[in-house]
Amino acid sequence: MSAIEPGVELAHYRQHGAGVRLTCRDCQLHRDLPLEAVIERLKARGVGGERTGIVELSGLVRAPCPRCGGRRFVTAPAFPSRAADPASAPPVFPPSRFRASVAPPTKGERQ
Numbered sequence: 001m002s003a004i005e006p007g008v009e010l011a012h013y014r015q016h017g018a019g020v021r022l023t024c025r026d027c028q029l030h031r032d033l034p035l036e037a038v039i040e041r042l043k044a045r046g047v048g049g050e051r052t053g054i055v056e057l058s059g060l061v062r063a064p065c066p067r068c069g070g071r072r073f074v075t076a077p078a079f080p081s082r083a084a085d086p087a088s089a090p091p092v093f094p095p096s097r098f099r100a101s102v103a104p105p106t107k108g109e110r111q
């Protein structure tokens with residue numbers, strides 16, 4: 001139907017217990033949302049559901065970024081091991097764009 005690649009279906013991530021990570025393209029703020037809540041919202045709006053692709057989802061986000069008001073997002077799966085400990089989660093975007101907004105380095109940084 002459309003030219004964009006929809007990506008992996010949201011339903012696929014159920015088996016991983018993953019959520020959805022929404023990252024603002026403008027300020028890099030990210031949030032992890034529960035997968036089922038995202039699916040339910042898509043269904044409620046009549047724009048998708050569990051068959052919606054993870055990439056396609058980025059075009060369906062309606063709420064603006066709470067920090068900068070931006071409306072362009074990158075969507076990616078948020079796997080439990082990462083979501084559980086945001087401090088150690090690797091950024092999903094290039095580090096060069098992920099500067100001062102992160103927490104200061106913790107003592108005794110390894111590697």
Ligand SMILES: [Zn+2]
Nearest residue numbers: 024027065068
């Ligand atoms: Zn933003």
